Amino acid sequence: EAQVTQNPRYLITVTGKKLTVTCSQNMNHEYMSWYRQDPGLGLRQIYYSMNVEVTDKGDVPEGYKVSRKEKRNFPLILESPSPNQTSLYFCASRRSGANSPLHFGNGTRLTVT
Amino acid sequence: QKEVEQNSGPLSVPEGAIASLNCTYSDRGSQSFFWYRQYSGKSPELIMSIYSNGDKEDGRFTAQLNKASQYVSLLIRDSQPSDSATYLCAVDNTGGFKTIFGAGTRLFVKA
Numbered sequence: 001e002a003q004v005t006q007n008p009r010y011l012i013t014v015t016g017k018k019l020t021v022t023c024s025q026n027m028n029h030e031y032m033s034w035y036r037q038d039p040g041l042g043l044r045q046i047y048y049s050m051n052v053e054v055t056d057k058g059d060v061p062e063g064y065k066v067s068r069k070e071k072r073n074f075p076l077i078l079e080s081p082s083p084n085q086t087s088l089y090f091c092a093s094r095r096s097g098a099n100s101p102l103h104f105g106n107g108t109r110l111t112v113t
Numbered sequence: 114q115k116e117v118e119q120n121s122g123p124l125s126v127p128e129g130a131i132a133s134l135n136c137t138y139s140d141r142g143s144q145s146f147f148w149y150r151q152y153s154g155k156s157p158e159l160i161m162s163i164y165s166n167g168d169k170e171d172g173r174f175t176a177q178l179n180k181a182s183q184y185v186s187l188l189i190r191d192s193q194p195s196d197s198a199t200y201l202c203a204v205d206n207t208g209g210f211k212t213i214f215g216a217g218t219r220l221f222v223k224a
Contacts, residue, residue, distance in 0.1 A: 033212070040121075042216035043157070043201065050210060058211065090156055098209045099145050099164050104156040 002027045006091050006105035013081055014113055021076045021108050023091030029103070030096035032074040033058070034066065036087040043090065049074055050096065081112040116140065117204050119215035127223050132189040134200050134218050139183065142207030146178055148187045149201040151217065157201055161187060192222040 004025045013019055025032065033048040035058075045058030049068040063085055065077040074093075078085060088109050092102040117138045126132045134148075145164055149157035161176040163169045163185070169176045175188040185204075189196055202215040 031210075035214075040216060043214040045211060045213070048211065056210075098205065099162070100209075101147050101159045101162050102157075102203075102212055104158070107154075107156050 002103070004091055004093055004103050004105040006089075006108050008108060009106060010109050012111045012113065015082055016080050019078050019081060019110075021078075021089060021091075021110070023074045023076065023105060024072050025074075025093040025103070026072065027093060027103065028071065029093035030071070031100075032068065032091065032093045033102070034064070034074070034076045035090045035092065036060065036085075037090065038087050046076070046089075081110075083112050086110060086112050115215075116206075116213045117202055117215040119200075119202050119218045121216055121218060123219040123221055125221045125223060126192050128192060128194060130192050130222075132192045132196065132220055132222070134187040134189075134202075134220070136185045136187075136202030136204075136215055137183055138185070138202075138204045138213075140204065140206050140213075141180075141183065143204045144207075145205040145209065146176070146185045147203040147212070148174075148176060148185075149203060149214075150196075151199045151201055153199075160200070189220075192220075194222050194224050196220060197222045 034046040035043040047066040049055045091105040094100040148161045151157045163176040173190045177186045199217040
């Protein structure tokens with residue numbers, strides 16, 4: 001089954017404790033992206049990757065890191081989480097080029113206390 | 114001005130009616146436009162995509178695009194309670210390396 005898999009689904013952590021949210025896709029998509037979703041603000045892009053070893057900042061990259069060492073994986077790293085990073089996070093992928101919709105993972109609900 | 118704007122709603126329609134959802138965007142070079150449906154706590158799922166001016170129909174859904182007016186809409190005919198969700202308008206920027214989402218419109222369909 002074609003899918004984007006995120007883990008974990010739920011995560012509660014404390015301020016400053018490094019964490020990684022994993023994302024993997026099995027559709028051979030070149031493009032991958034991370035979004036956060038907050039009430040009233042919609043989906044905002046954190047980072048995206050056009051291909052292996054090619055990443056770039058989205059609209060809200062502060063406090064986040066990403067890497068793209070393999071085509072299928074695109075982990076999101078929070079080196080020192082803060083309470084304002086409490087949010088619902090989505091990983092998504094799509095083919096490169098125009099006219100290609102995003103395929104989303106199931107989301108990770110992160111709470112930082 | 115936000116890059117992609119939608120009425121936040123909520124929009125409430127009776128069962129069987131037509132629901133009309135609207136979206137405007139600011140990037141004149143945008144070429145790809147999408148509507149996603151999102152149930153509470155779930156991930157967005159693609160409903161419609163549209164790439165050229167005019168109407169595109171798929172079952173009960175019709176997407177409309179007017180690039181001159183920078184306007185995209187989604188019509189849902191014969192609305193059902195199961196259509197109650199948040200509808201997200203999404204637009205690819207010029208170059209297609211970013212997909213920008215509106216804040217979403219909440220739709221309630223009353224039985």
